Amino acid sequence: MKISVIITIYNEEKHIEKCLSSLKEQSFKNFEVIVIDDGSTDKTREVLAEFKTKDNNSLKLKILKKDHQGPAKARNLAVTKSKGDILVFLDGDMFFDKDFLKQLISPIEKGKAKGTFSTEEYVANWNNCWARAWNYNWNLPDKRRINPQNINQAKDFRAILKKEFDKVGGFEDIGYTDTWTLSEKLKYKPQATKAKYYHFNPSSLKEIFNQSKWVAKRKYKLGGLGKGIALLRANPIFSLISGLKTALIKKEPGFLVFKLVYDFGLSLGLLEKKKHA
Known part of the structure; x- marks a missing residue:
């Protein structure tokens, strides 16, 4: 099955290079990457252009640009440009263990799930006091972005069959919880995996x-x-x-x-x- 990794970004000049570099090191290799810039006002686009030049297309990277309208519309647009049978939705302030993609999509490829997420999401900048405060405010365990005890409540698909995504017309543009809308429209939740990755909390x-x-x-x-x-x-x-x-x-x-x-x-x-x- 073909895999399309979709990364929606807005002002991610600090993190996007690390994100893409970690995708280059994945043990699973057969995937395309579509980065869609949702109207960044910092140097994100310059960082992307420099990375693409140095990468020499080894990552199969496609860069899209649009005016700032929020992540739901950006993701939906990126999907229309994708070629994969499985869609993987990531953020630009994440980086990934080398087996992340392999473990995330495995249940889907084996026909055991239509979509997945991961319980193994860790705070990338725990040494920062504001990053720790973010976790405390959300009552999350130390160093984790997801509470493993609440996996039955998870609504965010990290990976999903494209035909399932298309069936319900993609994400609804409702704001912060737009990623929950796939689960709500499909009437089922993603299956948990142990795909390990790191996510930066706000640090200022x-x-x-x-x-x-x-x-x-x-x-x-x-x-x-x-x-x-x-x-x-x-x-x-x-x-x-x-x-x-x-x-x-x-x-x-x-x-x-x-x-x-x-x-x-x-x-x-x-x-x-x-x-x-």
Whole structure:
């Protein structure tokens, strides 16, 4: 089966080269890579062009560019340019163990699953205090981006048969939780694998602020009421109390600052009308 690896990026000048370099080292070799730049404003495009020149097409790399409209539309567009029977969706701030692709797609190739994800997603920058704070805020285990005890709740497909993707028309453009929409429309969840990879958490207050604005732009179960509750929880008094409590429990003084910045960004994201951060 042919494999298409699709990487949607927005302002990933710091990480995209490491991401692509780790794909070059995969034990599984028969795949194409489609990187779609969703309107980056940093030097991402220059980094990509330089990598492609040095790579000399050994990675079968295709680069697409579009205006900034969010990852759902970018992924859907990239799929229309793909040739694979299996689609693999990755982010530009990830890098991968050499057997990652092999383990991720194995259940699909063997006919045991229509789609997969991995429980073995680790924080790439755990030595950074803001990266650790991100995990604490989401109640995640140390150094992990996914709680292995919650695998039955996983909705994100890392790999899926293209015919299944096409059956439901791809991702819905609903904001932060757009990756859940495949599972919701297909009425089944991806199968867990042990494919190991690393993902960078936000590592500066600026990145935390920007990412929290994006987190706010999602579909809420209770609609407007749900947004109102989220906005109430993000008010400065709650942020101060929650931030101080977690900072003391985790012995991470910087968490208080993190929480104030995160919740401020969340509040602005909730109040903004535009879909994309």
